[in-house]
Amino acid sequence: MIGERTAKVIKGLYALWYREFRVFTREKSRVFSSVALPLFWYFIFGNGVGSMKGNAVDYQHFIFPGFLAMTIIFTGLFAGAYIVWDKKIDFLKEVLITPLSRTTVFFGKAMGSMTDALIQSYFLLAIGIFLGMKYSVSSFLLSMAILFIFAYGLISLGLIIGSFMESPEGYGLISSFVIYPLFLLSGAVYPLDNLPVWMQVLTRIDPATYAVDALRFVILGAKYANMPILLDIAVLLFFDVLMAFVGTWAFKRLRL
Amino acid sequence: MDIIQIKNLTKQYDKLTAVDGISFDVKEGEIFGLLGPNGAGKTTTLMMLSTLLKPTSGFASVNGHDVVKQQGLVRNSIGMVFQDPSSDTLLSGYENLKLHALMYNLPLKEINSRIDKVLDLVDLQKRKHDVVKKYSGGMRRRLEIARGLLHSPKVFFLDEPTLGLDPQTRDHIWEYIQNLAKQTKMTIIVTTHYMEEAEKLCNRIAIIDHGKIAALDSPANLKRALGGDKVILKGRIDTETLKKFPFVKKAEVIEGAVHLSVEQAGKNLQELLCSAGDVENVEVHSPDLNDVFLNLTGRAMREEGEASSYIQDITRAT
Numbered sequence: 001m002i003g004e005r006t007a008k009v010i011k012g013l014y015a016l017w018y019r020e021f022r023v024f025t026r027e028k029s030r031v032f033s034s035v036a037l038p039l040f041w042y043f044i045f046g047n048g049v050g051s052m053k054g055n056a057v058d059y060q061h062f063i064f065p066g067f068l069a070m071t072i073i074f075t076g077l078f079a080g081a082y083i084v085w086d087k088k089i090d091f092l093k094e095v096l097i098t099p100l101s102r103t104t105v106f107f108g109k110a111m112g113s114m115t116d117a118l119i120q121s122y123f124l125l126a127i128g129i130f131l132g133m134k135y136s137v138s139s140f141l142l143s144m145a146i147l148f149i150f151a152y153g154l155i156s157l158g159l160i161i162g163s164f165m166e167s168p169e170g171y172g173l174i175s176s177f178v179i180y181p182l183f184l185l186s187g188a189v190y191p192l193d194n195l196p197v198w199m200q201v202l203t204r205i206d207p208a209t210y211a212v213d214a215l216r217f218v219i220l221g222a223k224y225a226n227m228p229i230l231l232d233i234a235v236l237l238f239f240d241v242l243m244a245f246v247g248t249w250a251f252k253r254l255r256l
Numbered sequence: 257m258d259i260i261q262i263k264n265l266t267k268q269y270d271k272l273t274a275v276d277g278i279s280f281d282v283k284e285g286e287i288f289g290l291l292g293p294n295g296a297g298k299t300t301t302l303m304m305l306s307t308l309l310k311p312t313s314g315f316a317s318v319n320g321h322d323v324v325k326q327q328g329l330v331r332n333s334i335g336m337v338f339q340d341p342s343s344d345t346l347l348s349g350y351e352n353l354k355l356h357a358l359m360y361n362l363p364l365k366e367i368n369s370r371i372d373k374v375l376d377l378v379d380l381q382k383r384k385h386d387v388v389k390k391y392s393g394g395m396r397r398r399l400e401i402a403r404g405l406l407h408s409p410k411v412f413f414l415d416e417p418t419l420g421l422d423p424q425t426r427d428h429i430w431e432y433i434q435n436l437a438k439q440t441k442m443t444i445i446v447t448t449h450y451m452e453e454a455e456k457l458c459n460r461i462a463i464i465d466h467g468k469i470a471a472l473d474s475p476a477n478l479k480r481a482l483g484g485d486k487v488i489l490k491g492r493i494d495t496e497t498l499k500k501f502p503f504v505k506k507a508e509v510i511e512g513a514v515h516l517s518v519e520q521a522g523k524n525l526q527e528l529l530c531s532a533g534d535v536e537n538v539e540v541h542s543p544d545l546n547d548v549f550l551n552l553t554g555r556a557m558r559e560e561g562e563a564s565s566y567i568q569d570i571t572r573a574t
């Protein structure tokens with residue numbers, strides 16, 4: 001028998017998750033574009049930059065983990081935009097007036113957007129087979145796990161920023177200052193070895209760096225990674241915990 | 257103990273005081289109206305009572321719980337229909353209700369029967385599996401009324417429930433609200449800027465203007481307090497002479513017309529007109545809430561849409 005309080009939290013989380021998931025599956029264009037866009041970029045980058053370097057295939061392999069991370073970063077951005085949108089269409093009021101605690105609301109929302117992010121990134125991961133990625137069962141499962149812990153942190157970040165913003169326009173502006181640096185500084189599209197020191201420092205602050213590095217380690221092999229995988233995972237987990245605390249705090253102070 | 261108690265409740269936005277030290281109590285089972293023009297502070301008041309806005313100062317309790325210190329208990333006691341639509345258009349009506357039921361922790365076994373019950377109440381049973389995007393404005397409002405009732409709240413807030421709806425839908429919604437009041441002991445708080453709505457639905461009305469309560473009583477008492485019928489004269493009127501008649505209780509010039517409160521206008525009108533001067537137009541009617549508002553604030557409460565009031569008719573004609 002689960003207690004009454006637990007039942008209440010589970011029902012609440014399920015409701016919040018179900019809503020995000022339903023909306024995601026009903027917005028067909030969103031499902032399509034969220035998978036198609038990273039693939040599109042991937043080929044542009046892979047072939048464009050790759051041809052410059054002389055070995056397109058190698059370069060394409062090198063950047064593949066970065067584009068897995070990119071789907072997560074973009075969904076994180078979308079999660080934040082969605083909460084601003086919820087404020088605007090007043091659905092958030094309906095949620096905030098229920099007896100659910102703000103902590104439950106935060107985690108419910110995060111779970112909903114995580115489902116979207118993971119469906120997309122796992123789908124891309126699987127497509128990798130056709131792009132010449134060679135997975136073992138364990139590297140595939142490990143990649144899934146890394147994407148999972150990265151998705152949670154990034155989506156929380158999106159929700160936190162979104163909870164502070166009042167207009168979708170404002171969110172669009174702020175988020176581009178966050179999302180693009182997160183992606184571009186992660187080493188997703190270039191190696192981190194020979195960067196100037198100030199950029200090295202920035203890349204080390206970017207949590208996406210550790211996700212990309214861990215995915216390279218797992219998918220491409222240890223020689224493609226810059227840092228020990230355990231360090232990558234430790235940093236990602238630390239980021240997750242931090243976001244859980246900041247997220248519940250942000251949602252408690254959330255005003256309409 | 258009264259189910260809602262409000263003492264000096266105030267909400268300040270930067271420089272603007274949206275709600276300015278209001279105090280009143282609402283008894284259990286009442287249909288209580290907050291009547292006032294746009295921007296009067298009605299929505300802000302409801303937001304504070306429902307814990308979504310923190311009051312700047314003052315006190316309010318709902319069902320015995322402090323709206324600041326016992327937010328969870330307050331939220332468990334209330335249902336709300338917001339002024340602006342707040343259902344998810346990509347979900348079906350049924351799904352919107354199901355989510356609500358889960359968020360309110362209703363027993364799983366009861367959820368479907370409760371959903372059916374509230375859908376029947378607002379006549380939406382047939383369209384429950386359509387996505388809300390396909391609903392008309394009136395259907396969506398009905399869905400949100402059903403949703404607010406799903407968890408059987410003790411206090412039900414409706415913020416301008418018929419705003420922007422056609423007269424027929426409006427009549428239906430009035431009917432739902434009246435049935436609800438008859439069948440349950442639920443306390444209902446309605447905000448509106450339609451006089452007719454307040455008059456028809458409410459046991460008691462608080463007239464709110466610029467964040468302050470201008471008057472609070474039953475519709476009948478509010479009108480009675482005006483003392484007599486309303487006579488409105490246009491033309492070159494000799495107001496001073498008219499004021500001398502004992503049956504003229506009040507005379508003032510509003511927007512170019514002379515407004516008189518006259519006892520037994522039917523009997524005294526002829527005498528009145530003989531001394532009024534050069535009369536171009538006469539209107540006589542028994543007072544309505546519009547006159548009450550006019551008397552309290554010196555302004556007519558303009559209404560939108562078809563809900564025509566007497567005042568609006570004459571100002572349009574000029």
Ligand SMILES: Nc1ncnc2c1ncn2[C@@H]1O[C@H](COP(=O)(O)OP(=O)(O)O)[C@@H](O)[C@H]1O
Nearest residue numbers: 269272274292293294295296297298299300301
């Ligand atoms: N978030 C806000 N910030 C600043 N002013 C606000 C805000 N919300 C409402 N107001 C102002 O407070 C006053 C009362 O608004 P409101 O309660 O919505 O009135 P009503 O519901 O009676 O039309 C209005 O003047 C409105 O412009």
Ligand SMILES: [Mg+2]
Nearest residue numbers: 298299300339
């Ligand atoms: Mg309002």
